[in-house]
Amino acid sequence: MLLMGFDVGGTKIEATLFRLSEKNEKHAQGGSFECAHPSRGKLFGETLARLREPTERHKGYDSIIEKMARLVKETCAAAKIPTVQLNGIGFGLPGSIDPRTFKMLNGNTMVLIDRDLVGDVRRQASLPESVVLRAENDANCFALAEALCGAGLLHEKKTGLPVQEHTAVGIILGTGCGGGIVIQGRTVRGARGGGGELGHTVLYRDGHQCYCGQSGCAEQYLSGPALESLMTTRHYSQLGSSFLSAKEIFEKASAGDPAALAVLKRYKSDLGRFLGSLTSVFDPHYFVLGGGLSLQPSLYENLSETLAQNTFLPGSLIPVYQHQLGDSAGGLGAALLAL
Ligand SMILES: [Zn+2]
Known part of the structure; x- marks a missing residue:
């Protein structure tokens, strides 16, 4: 099976071509991986080609469709495979x-809202009806790929419990805070496609105003920019020091800077509280974290313990894994939708 996955963000569009087979055929090119698919069983995959373009959303929707159609053709050409x-x-x-029309209902890349992106790419790239097209929220794609081909396999290895029996929750801590829920190998989309918008569950009632219209959303406390602004407002504004990126805050903390340590303590307490609340809803077998902040090893120190203090059901600690697939999870999860 030849499947392409698009990871479409506000700044870049990435297309990756994958080959998935039931037999382990070793090919020379690309990276290889395994997946435990809920209906197809064990699959062996390889990455054949990956291309990336800037989104340039200021150029408008038609320019994005044109780029995507070109990426379909060029990614296939790079792997020497005809698009048909x-x-x-x-x-x-x-x-x-929307799980029926595949139209994007909301989000911060306004130019894509309520457009027939799937149909427009099909027309622009002249794709025949035989090519199955699907669309899904990017964090759901991340969670699906990690559950079937990444963290899920790691959890299966550690516990012996097969991937098909897992309840998994994926959280992306990056420019925003996204979430995806995978139960027994399937993404939870909900009735209208809004299932898994975990970053817009309320962490602090009457807390910081969110762009979604609510206040106190988890995203306002757990995204990279939220961490950076906590550092700026809490500790450095009085001292006249300049802005620090999330990565620099972690670096300062590991060097023993008391302000950075205090800010991270607060951040990790919020993260533990967030995961604890989600545990009371889903009681997952594990969490998997993605996004820029998830790369910081110190984030995971005592996180399961903090989580346990913030949830209803006592008992064994719930593992919080770092993503296993790196940057490719979004594209792979998207490709798996079309299987
Ligand atoms: Zn919100």
């Missing part, structure tokens, strides 16, 4: 996706 041989293409988009 594609079995399917999945699009991971930055918003809630």
